[in-house]
Amino acid sequence: MAELINLNKARKQKARAAAESLAAANRVKFGRTKAEKQRDASAEAEAAQRLDGLRRELPPAAPSDD
Numbered sequence: 001m002a003e004l005i006n007l008n009k010a011r012k013q014k015a016r017a018a019a020e021s022l023a024a025a026n027r028v029k030f031g032r033t034k035a036e037k038q039r040d041a042s043a044e045a046e047a048a049q050r051l052d053g054l055r056r057e058l059p060p061a062a063p064s065d066d
Contacts, residue, residue: 032040
């Protein structure tokens with residue numbers, strides 16, 4: 001004979017498992033330490049500063065007489 005199951009408990013258990021798998025994916029995606037965030041921010045700031053240092057200023061455009 002087949003085993004009887006409570007459908008409400010099965011539905012809730014399935015929802016909990018789905019929520020846990022989503023939480024695990026978010027931990028991998030967004031879970032970085034404060035040191036990692038600071039390291040990435042400082043590297044990004046250094047790259048922006050280097051880019052600004054290499055930027056050339058264009059001469060102002062002469063107004064055209066139409």
